[in-house]
Amino acid sequence: MLNLTDMWRAAGRAEHRRPADWLALEETMRFRAHADTHLTALDEPVLPNAGDAGIWAIDTDGLVAAIRGHGGGTWAHWQLALSYACYLSPAFHLWCNTVVRAAMKRPDVPAVQDSDPLPLYLAEHFRHLHRRLDTVDRHAADLMFLALSGQELVLGGRREFSELSRTILIRVAMAEPYDGRCPCCGNARILSTEGRPLAGTEFDHFFHRRLNRPEHGWLVCTVCHGELTHGGYLVRFARTPEFRAFQARVLKQRRLARERSGASPR
Structure with a gap:
């Protein structure tokens, strides 16, 4: 998955070319429908039940996901993201192609089997901490909404x-x-x-x-x-x-x- 929001910012934050604008296009929906039925086993999308509940919102086809809360954004399967790069601008599309080509030239490094349970233990606790911080983030946003509403009534x-x-x-x-x-x-x-x-x-x-x-x-x-x-x-x-x-x-x-x-x- 690649971050479409970061791609939009890197390409100059053009109005009317935000991820939501592009995802609503008929051509994008046609591409998603085709990809949904033709992705290989090596390119499987994200499972709808993946990620932390309440933080990730994943579409049913698994090709697009959104992260809620502070610092959130829209993510997409890399096949879809490269199509979005083409939509943003020719210059940005060329840059993305160059980066992908450079990654293809890197030699494969075999994964090292790690039997140490500590990283898995820490990862699980960090996931719990992430969920709690996201909840605090939402409560703070709700408090700001109440404060702004009260100011609107009182201050004029x-x-x-x-x-x-x-x-x-x-x-x-x-x-x-x-x-x-x-x-x-x-x-x-x-x-x-x-x-x-x-x-x-x-x-x-x-x-x-x-x-x-x-x-x-x-x-x-x-x-x-x-x-x-x-x-x-x-x-x-x-x-x-x-x-x-x-x-x-x-x-x-x-x-x-x-x-x-x-x-x-x-």
């Missing part, structure tokens, strides 16, 4: 960021490690070399549009802003680590500003 309309807040967010986005690039995706450029927001750059309210202090937002590209705005609370929950990393630098920026002004830290 949008408040724009003040000039001081915008200046702090710009300074953080301009400094390392972002160097003027979107802190959410890490790809798109959001600031000019002079530190001015480029067209499409958005001051995003991460928690609620009414909360407008520097620690409540960040500066992101138009693609990430669209995903955060229309993707629901789960998308924002998935981007929490990137937002927290950005906010750590916002707090450092504010502390340095207080020290320069001679104000006592709170």
Whole structure:
């Protein structure tokens, strides 16, 4: 199985060419129907009952699987994944073919029989830990949904960021490690070399549009802003680590500003 989500990102994150868009095409469904009846014993798909229950969601033909929770994505049988590479772009398809060809040239290495029971014991316990962490991840996402719903009822309309807040967010986005690039995706450029927001750059309210202090937002590209705005609370929950990393630098920026002004830290 190959990760279609990672392939989409590596090929430039093109709109309307996401794994879900491609899997919905009639041509893709025809390919899956043919592969389902013609795969050899060496190319058997994943069994529908494989993986950890509640983490893997595997289609009935075993050719496509999805991983739920933080860091999830869509996976597909390698035959299907190479067809997706062709759909993404000619350049990416050529690169994939080169990688596969290089792998075909590697000599086969015989597997070493391991009689030590410790790796199997550790693997089983890691699977249990994975399931528990995934459950915690879902509970945290549900709590964020409840918090956002409560804020919507209590706080009301949008408040724009003040000039001081915008200046702090710009300074953080301009400094390392972002160097003027979107802190959410890490790809798109959001600031000019002079530190001015480029067209499409958005001051995003991460928690609620009414909360407008520097620690409540960040500066992101138009693609990430669209995903955060229309993707629901789960998308924002998935981007929490990137937002927290950005906010750590916002707090450092504010502390340095207080020290320069001679104000006592709170």
